[in-house]
Structures are given as C-alpha cells and as structure tokens.
Amino acid sequence: MFKSPAKLFQLVITLLACAFLLIPTLQSALAGVTVNYFRGVSSGLTFKWIIEVWALYSGSIFLSIWLALACLMCTLIIGVPAAYALARNPGRLSRMLEEFISLPLAIPGLALALALLQLYGGWREFRMSWTFILVGHVLYTLPFMVRSVMSVLAAIDLKTLEEGAASLGAPPHRRFLDIVVPNALPGILAGALTVVTLSIGEFNLTWMLHTPFLKTLPVGLADSYASMRLEIASAYTLIFFVMIVPLLLAMQWATARAQRIMS
Amino acid sequence: MTLSLTNTAKTYADGTRALKPTKLDIAQGEIVSLLGPSGCGKSTLLRIIAGLETPDEGAKLLFDGEDFTRFPVEKRKVGMVFQSYALFPNMSVRGNIGYGLKMQKLPKTEINRRVDEVITLCQLEPYAARPINALSGGQRQRVALARAFAPRPRLLLLDEPLSALDAALRGQLCDELAQLLRSFGITAIFVTHDQDEAMAIADRVAVMSHGEIAQIGTPEVLYRAPQSEFVARFIGAAMPLGRHIDDNTLHFETGSLNLAGSQAGKKAFIRAEDVRLDDTGPLRAKVISVTFLGTHYRIALAGLAPDPVFALHSALSAPKVGDTVGVAINPAAILMLPSDKKAA
Numbered sequence A: 001m002f003k004s005p006a007k008l009f010q011l012v013i014t015l016l017a018c019a020f021l022l023i024p025t026l027q028s029a030l031a032g033v034t035v036n037y038f039r040g041v042s043s044g045l046t047f048k049w050i051i052e053v054w055a056l057y058s059g060s061i062f063l064s065i066w067l068a069l070a071c072l073m074c075t076l077i078i079g080v081p082a083a084y085a086l087a088r089n090p091g092r093l094s095r096m097l098e099e100f101i102s103l104p105l106a107i108p109g110l111a112l113a114l115a116l117l118q119l120y121g122g123w124r125e126f127r128m129s130w131t132f133i134l135v136g137h138v139l140y141t142l143p144f145m146v147r148s149v150m151s152v153l154a155a156i157d158l159k160t161l162e163e164g165a166a167s168l169g170a171p172p173h174r175r176f177l178d179i180v181v182p183n184a185l186p187g188i189l190a191g192a193l194t195v196v197t198l199s200i201g202e203f204n205l206t207w208m209l210h211t212p213f214l215k216t217l218p219v220g221l222a223d224s225y226a227s228m229r230l231e232i233a234s235a236y237t238l239i240f241f242v243m244i245v246p247l248l249l250a251m252q253w254a255t256a257r258a259q260r261i262m263s
Numbered sequence B: 001m002t003l004s005l006t007n008t009a010k011t012y013a014d015g016t017r018a019l020k021p022t023k024l025d026i027a028q029g030e031i032v033s034l035l036g037p038s039g040c041g042k043s044t045l046l047r048i049i050a051g052l053e054t055p056d057e058g059a060k061l062l063f064d065g066e067d068f069t070r071f072p073v074e075k076r077k078v079g080m081v082f083q084s085y086a087l088f089p090n091m092s093v094r095g096n097i098g099y100g101l102k103m104q105k106l107p108k109t110e111i112n113r114r115v116d117e118v119i120t121l122c123q124l125e126p127y128a129a130r131p132i133n134a135l136s137g138g139q140r141q142r143v144a145l146a147r148a149f150a151p152r153p154r155l156l157l158l159d160e161p162l163s164a165l166d167a168a169l170r171g172q173l174c175d176e177l178a179q180l181l182r183s184f185g186i187t188a189i190f191v192t193h194d195q196d197e198a199m200a201i202a203d204r205v206a207v208m209s210h211g212e213i214a215q216i217g218t219p220e221v222l223y224r225a226p227q228s229e230f231v232a233r234f235i236g237a238a239m240p241l242g243r244h245i246d247d248n249t250l251h252f253e254t255g256s257l258n259l260a261g262s263q264a265g266k267k268a269f270i271r272a273e274d275v276r277l278d279d280t281g282p283l284r285a286k287v288i289s290v291t292f293l294g295t296h297y298r299i300a301l302a303g304l305a306p307d308p309v310f311a312l313h314s315a316l317s318a319p320k321v322g323d324t325v326g327v328a329i330n331p332a333a334i335l336m337l338p339s340d341k342k343a344a
C-alpha cells in the first residue's frame, strides 16, 4: 500500500492537514472539561464548567434554537412558493428576481444589519424584540432555501408533470401540494438544514442586531470569550459543537440525496 | 358528433402560426390519428383540445353540443398520455393510476376497486406496487395509458405515446395499444408522425401539413385516393412519374402511356409497388441502384421521371446496376393529382 514514496507523501500530508484541524478542536473541547487548563489534564476532569455555562447562557441556547426554527418556518413559507414561481416562469425577470433575492449572500452581514437598523431602529418595540433578529436571519438564509429548491425543480419536467395532474382533474393548489412539494422535497430538506445551521451559527449580522437581553449562541460565545475564564469559554465551544455537528452531518446527507435526484 | 372543433387556430406569442383555422368533427367511440411531419402543428391541435393551450379568438370547441372552449384543463374530463409519459415520480404505479379518481373525490373502496380493474385490463398486476423509476419504457407507457383512462374521461388524447420506445418494442406495443383502445371503446385522438402507427390504430387519419389538415379519411381512402401531392407523397411515398402530360398521354424519355381521359394541368404519381420490371413492357429505364431487403429488392430507375423512380421487385435475382430494363405500369395505378407547387 505504501510502496511508492509519492503515496506515502500523500498520506503524510493528509494526516498532517487533519491534525492541523483536529488538534486545536480537541484541545479546546478538552479544556472545557479540565479543572484547571493551565495545569493541564492532570488537574482532573470535571463537568463544572459545562454546568456553569448552562446556568449563564441557557437562555441564549434556547433563543438560538427558537430563532432557527422560526427562521426555517419563514423561509419555507416564503422560499418554497418563490422557488416554484421562479422555476415555473423562466425568463429575464425571473433571473433578475433570483439575483435580487441572492443579494444578501454578497453583502457583508454587517452592512445588512446596518441597513435594518437605519430603517427600523426607531421603531422601539420591534427593535427590542426577537423578531428583529429573525428578520435579519430570514433575509440572510432565504437565498439558500430558494436556490436549493430551485435546483431540484429545474431537474424535473415540472411543466409536463403539472399538465399531467391538471388533465387528471387536479386544480392548481392540489398540483402544488401533490406534485410540486413532494418532488421538491430533497431540495426543501437540504435547504432546511442549511437554513437551520446558518441561523444557529450566524454571528456577523446578529451581533449588530442583538440587545443585552437577546443574545444568540454565537453572540454569547463571543461574550464568554471576552469576559469569562478560558475553561468556561471552552465548555461553551463544546456545547456549540455538540449542537452544530449533527446538523452539519444531516446537511451533508440531505445535500447528497438531493444531488442524486438531480443527476 | 361527439367532438366538434370550428375555426380553431393558434398563433404563439412569438408570432408562429402553428395552426391555421381548422375544422374537425369526431364521432363517439372513434379513434382519429393526427399524422404529419415534425412541426406541422399536431401537438398544438391536441393541446388545444386538452385545454393546455388557448386557441386564437373565434375558436369554438363543442363536446356533445356543450361549448367547452373556455373550460380549464381540470374541468374538461379528458385523459392525456404525454410523449414523456409525465408519470409522478413521487407515487407508485397504483398511486399514479388512482390520482385522477382521488381528484374526483370518490370513496376509498371505490377508488381501489376501479384501480384494480384498470390494472387488470392493462396487465399491470406484477408492477402495481412498484415506484415509477423501477419500470421499463413499455411498462411506463402502459401505466400512462392506465392513468389517463382510469377516471373514465370523455376523450382520450395521446401525443406520440410510442415515440419514446425503441423500434422493436414500438411495433409490438402499437398492436397492443390498438387493441386496448378498442377494448376501452373510448373516443380517442392519437398524434404520430409514423404512417404505419396511424394506419394500425386509427379509424380515420387526419394528415396535417403546415398547420392545416390536408385530408382526413380512412387509411384506405388516403392511400388509394389522395387528394393532393403532399398526401400522396406522405402516405405510401408516391413518386412523380413521366416528363410531361399532353392531353391524355403521359410522355417519358423512351415512350409514352395512354391515360383515361384528358388530364391536362395535372401531375402523375406512382408507388414503388406498382412499378413492374417486365422485359416486354412498353417503357425502358436504367438501373442506378439495387438494395436487397429480404422479401424483395428495391431498385432505383432512371429515365421514368426527372428524379429516380423506385420499383419493388420480388424475384430470386435482380438486374445489375447499369442494365437497361423494360418497365410495365398499369395506367389504373397511376395517381392523377392537381399539381401544387408549394408541397413539402
């Protein structure tokens, strides 16, 4: 297997790259359960820090989950019909609309947040409520949902399928529910996981929009890095990992499935 | 008349005149085929009847006297079989066949009973529970037919239902389809660009050319009494014959034939099976190619018309290229048609 030096060299490089990524991660995770980081693991292992993080920041964790789910609902309700409309009426106008929806991808989150603040900042109740952050998240994640659904819809002969359903007596809303949604499901699923993952991890925009009473998971993370002892910050990272890694894995799986359908 | 179309035309948004004002009447239980070369407007006409395209202003579509020109597709009670089948990939074979019945809001037991009935009729029992992508092309074609037929439509429309299949399967399924349509006893319109398919399946064939129906009639009438050069050429590949007509005589380079009565201003056509190689014949022609086709030879002859004329020759041997042969043609087999300059 390792006969040729070229193969061996490749293996070493790969392992080094993995180590480069993994060691700091493991070290950070380990720090979160170490009694005293400066004395090392020999000081003993503990769940103390994790419990402390939970006590301090569980509100942020729940807010993030809640925001992610609300954001998912919004992108589903707006994004799926929008993707359908765009896929069904291809043309210059549709292309322009698609680009327009995708603008938040190109604009830095900070700029987007600034625009929102300028526009709605004076509206106190809205500014102080969680829905303000939600609007930011929806703007930021919507293009991912729309594009994911559109790419699946573009791969099937939607027009003919719908004509088939119509000739069998299906009115427009039934065609949408019975034909469009089920066939777009892999794209919807991939889009949904992307939206949830992005919403939970979003920092840029959220940091600008948050208030002292509304901190999401990543904002809390920054907060703990800035003001807490290293073990707490590390324990926080550990919790973040535990939440985000399964989501990332599920996203990989769903995207692969969607791609299989498109090919 | 069950279905009657008057003044039905279609101009697409980009200005393409796909269908000129057309009149078509179809009787209850009749199977009519729309036959014509690619782009002649067959699909357009079919889709107008289905309600998938809106005809130009002034069209009138009647079904048993009821005007349905402005009905949307889902209210027309027509079954449609698409060229690509358009089966729903998210449903099983049963789900596909039952969808139309579900849309009619029938009770579950009734749906199941009727789906079973259609599945038996179309011999789909072994595949009923399969997903669509686990079927062969021929099986999909039958599912598409079963799905369109299950809700008992008033009219069945088929747009080139066999063209997605390979040639061998097409021949077999063509007979099968003809049989099924007969056993349904349903009024059907069938689009194809294959003459044999149209002849095998239809009671009447409408030959279309450049957005209009050139001639409509039974296969026999179309074959034996075409009314235009286009129909004669398209059905049975008739070829122009002779150099010119002079009252009742058809002149060739090497002889002439007498025709029945004065035929001035017309053109003569002949089919390959009516050109006989016969050394005692009155005409002379030169062999320019010989193709062996198993049951017969197909021989191209020069000297009978400006273009080569083909002859079907059933014998154990054939003349060689370059030979001069005698040709006999029965004047009764010659088709005399008004010459149309713009024929395709």
Ligand SMILES: Nc1ncnc2c1ncn2[C@@H]1O[C@H](COP(=O)(O)OP(=O)(O)OP(=O)(O)O)[C@@H](O)[C@H]1O
Pocket: B012, B013, B014, B016, B017, B018, B036, B037, B038, B039, B040, B041, B042, B043, B044, B045, B193
């Ligand atoms: N949506 C459309 N917009 C503009 N022109 C169209 C449209 N659909 C069809 N046409 C044109 O109308 C004419 C007739 O098309 P149609 O599809 O009816 O032909 P067809 O007889 O079914 O041909 P084929 O055998 O190739 O399917 C063609 O010239 C075609 O280019």
Ligand SMILES: [Mg+2]
Pocket: B042, B043, B044
């Ligand atoms: Mg067509």
